[in-house]
Every structure is written in C-alpha cells, then in structure tokens.
Amino acid sequence: MKTSKLAIIGVGHVGSEVLENAALSGLFGEIVAIDTRSERAAAEALDQMHASGMLGRANVRIYGGGYDDIADADVIVIAATHIWPHGEVPADRQALLGNNAAIIRQIMGDISRVTRDAVLVFITNPLDTVVYIAATEFGYPKEKIIGTGCVLDSSRLRFLLGRRYGLDPKAVNAFMMGEHGYTAFPLLGSAQIATVPYAELPEYFGQDNWTADEVREKVVQAAYEVFHPKDGVTDAAVAQAATEILRSIVLDEKAVFSAATYIDGELGQHDTVFSIPVVVGANGVEKKLPPKLNAWEQAKLAESAAAIRANIDLAKKLKQG
Ligand SMILES: NC(=O)c1ccc[n+]([C@@H]2O[C@H](COP(=O)([O-])OP(=O)(O)OC[C@H]3O[C@@H](n4cnc5c(N)ncnc54)[C@H](O)[C@@H]3O)[C@@H](O)[C@H]2O)c1
Numbered sequence: 001m002k003t004s005k006l007a008i009i010g011v012g013h014v015g016s017e018v019l020e021n022a023a024l025s026g027l028f029g030e031i032v033a034i035d036t037r038s039e040r041a042a043a044e045a046l047d048q049m050h051a052s053g054m055l056g057r058a059n060v061r062i063y064g065g066g067y068d069d070i071a072d073a074d075v076i077v078i079a080a081t082h083i084w085p086h087g088e089v090p091a092d093r094q095a096l097l098g099n100n101a102a103i104i105r106q107i108m109g110d111i112s113r114v115t116r117d118a119v120l121v122f123i124t125n126p127l128d129t130v131v132y133i134a135a136t137e138f139g140y141p142k143e144k145i146i147g148t149g150c151v152l153d154s155s156r157l158r159f160l161l162g163r164r165y166g167l168d169p170k171a172v173n174a175f176m177m178g179e180h181g182y183t184a185f186p187l188l189g190s191a192q193i194a195t196v197p198y199a200e201l202p203e204y205f206g207q208d209n210w211t212a213d214e215v216r217e218k219v220v221q222a223a224y225e226v227f228h229p230k231d232g233v234t235d236a237a238v239a240q241a242a243t244e245i246l247r248s249i250v251l252d253e254k255a256v257f258s259a260a261t262y263i264d265g266e267l268g269q270h271d272t273v274f275s276i277p278v279v280v281g282a283n284g285v286e287k288k289l290p291p292k293l294n295a296w297e298q299a300k301l302a303e304s305a306a307a308i309r310a311n312i313d314l315a316k317k318l319k320q321g
Pocket residue numbers: 009010011012013014015034035036037040079080081082083084096103106107122123124125126127148149152180232233234235238
C-alpha cells in the first residue's frame with residue numbers, strides 16, 4: 001500500500017518547522033527534504049529520524065533528497081528563500097522578489113520536469129507574486145497551486161479578536177483576504193462569534209469594537225511583533241497554517257481557508273493571485289468562495305489588487321531581464 005508522500009523544498013526556519021509538524025502529524029509515511037544546502041536538508045531529516053526510537057513518534061521515512069525523489073510526491077511545500085548576508089532579512093516582503101523570483105522559477109522548472117500531479121503549497125514571499133509565477137509560467141494545473149497567504153493572517157485575526165473578548169480564537173469565525181502583506185484586510189462585514197455579527201458584539205461584551213481600519217492595522221503589525229525580536233523570522237504559526245492545508249489535502253477534508261489562489265474573474269479581478277476563502281481537498285483548490293464585500297472591503301480589495309499587480313509586473317520585467 002502506498003502511504004502519502006510529502007516533499008519540502010527549502011528547509012530553513014520555516015521548512016524545518018513544517019518538517020517537524022508533518023513528522024508528528026501521522027499524515028505521511030515518507031517525507032523528503034530538499035535544499036540547495038543539501039547537507040543541511042539531510043541533517044534536518046536525520047534529526048527527525050533520531051526521534052523515531054521514541055514511543056510518541058511514528059516510524060516515518062524522512063531523508064534529504066533531490067527532484068528525482070519527488071516524482072511520486074502527493075504534496076510539495078515550497079519554503080525556499082534567498083539567504084541574506086548576516087541574516088538581515090528585509091521587513092518588507094516585496095523586497096524579497098528580486099532574488100526569490102529566480103529561485104521560484106528554478107524550483108518550478110525542476111518540479112514540473114518530474115510531476116504535474118502533486119499539490120503545491122507555497123510559503124515563500126512575496127507570497128502572492130510567487131504563487132502567480134508558479135501558476136502562470138509552467139503549465140502546471142492552477143488548482144493544484146496554493147499559497148498559505150491569508151491563512152496565517154486569518155489566524156492572527158482570530159487570535160486578536162479572541163483575546164479582546166476573552167474567547168478561544170476558534171470561536172471567532174472571521175477571515176482576512178487580499179495580499180499576504182501590508183494591504184491584507186479583514187472581512188468584518190461577515191465576521192461573527194457564534195450567531196452574533198461583529199457589529200453587534202458590543203451589546204454582548206460591553207465594550208466598543210475596534211474599527212475595520214484598527215483591526216486591519218493590528219493584524220498586519222502582528223507579524224512584526226514576532227519578526228523583529230526573532231531576527232527576521234516568523235516560523236511557528238505559518239508552519240501550522242501549512243500543516244492544516246496539508247491535512248485537508250491528504251485527508252480530502254474540504255476545509256475552508258483564506259488561501260492564495262489564481263484569480264480569473266472572481267470579484268471583478270483578472271489574471272492575478274490573492275487570498276479568498278477556498279475549499280481545499282485532495283485535488284487542491286476545489287472551489288472558490290468569493291465573499292460579498294461591503295464598500296470598505298471593496299475599496300481595500302482595490303488597494304490590495306493594485307499592490308499585487310505592481311509586484312507581478314515587476315516579476316515579469318525581471319523575467320525579461
Ligand atoms: N507566507 C507566510 O505567511 C510566511 C511566513 C513566514 C515566512 N515566510 C517566508 O518563508 C520563506 C522561508 O523563510 P525562512 O525563515 O525559513 O528562511 P531561511 O533563510 O531560514 O530558509 C530558507 C531556506 O531556503 C533554502 N534555499 C534557498 N534557495 C533554494 C533553492 N533554490 N532550492 C532549495 N532551497 C533553497 C536555503 O538554503 C534555506 O535553507 C521566506 O520567503 C519567508 O519570507 C512566509
């Protein structure tokens with residue numbers, strides 16, 4: 001019987017955290033780690049295998065490998081990124097494009113040589129533009145290309161609102177959408193706790209609501225409360241976001257995430273990528289659920305789409321040299 005097989009390309013801070021989550025998840029019988037630092041990939045894999053003598057761990061086959069090892073992978077996570085000298089990673093995700101566009105083109109070229117069957121889950125920034133490059137330049141099935149995008153931002157939103165009202169974040173039904181970056185925005189028009197719409201929460205919790213602009217700012221800035229003290233890294237929460245997506249693919253759960261997907265006509269936007277709620281199953285993005293937006297949300301979507309468009313245009317220029 002064939003067990004599910006995962007490949008992780010780029011096993012730095014984020015990729016190695018995904019590796020650990022995946023090893024612990026019980027979802028995979030085989031995991032291959034790939035990195036230009038091949039000894040590092042092999043060592044991350046071995047480190048995980050060294051835990052396999054313990055009762056809490058399933059005996060998963062984990063090893064460092066290359067692209068020939070991923071022809072039969074079911075899912076591939078891409079968390080590779082340019083390594084910055086002295087670890088000085090730019091805080092602006094868009095500043096990563098110059099180097100990461102070339103890295104993603106190399107990785108997508110190598111993946112598409114050996115498979116077009118695996119579902120690809122992208123984490124690399126600038127996330128939306130990276131997903132656009134992957135979805136449009138290699139003839140890879142677009143529905144099999146997903147970016148973690150606003151899955152992380154939506155979890156940050158639920159965490160912040162949960163903390164404000166003294167609730168488990170999972171009691172908050174709310175999504176962020178748009179760019180995974182400065183212009184991401186909350187869908188408060190449709191947010192609710194149990195049956196209570198966001199606008200009516202003050203009646204129940206006895207305090208004023210944050211405005212949509214305040215919520216947006218708090219969620220976007222939340223990334224930097226981790227990024228700066230951790231010397232340019234956020235890894236635990238995004239690795240969990242990727243792991244939730246992996247579970248929905250492998251178990252065909254049809255879970256709904258605000259994930260980055262190729263957009264062609266949804267919400268009046270064409271030939272671009274941003275996060276909207278989507279159903280994720282064994283075939284990748286199986287259904288898009290574009291939300292009905294209020295006036296504030298429509299204005300924010302226009303800003304977000306323009307920011308992503310500028311970055312996509314830059315990626316195209318970089319390709320032309
Ligand atoms: N989408 C999100 O929500 C989110 C959140 C956090 C981080 N990120 C992004 O994830 C990426 C990884 O971050 P990190 O902190 O793990 O970086 P890192 O520098 O720790 O690791 C990057 C790894 O990629 C490897 N690599 C570079 N080029 C490669 C190539 N061509 N093929 C294979 N491997 C290659 C490097 O050797 C390194 O091991 C970054 O782009 C970061 O911005 C995204």
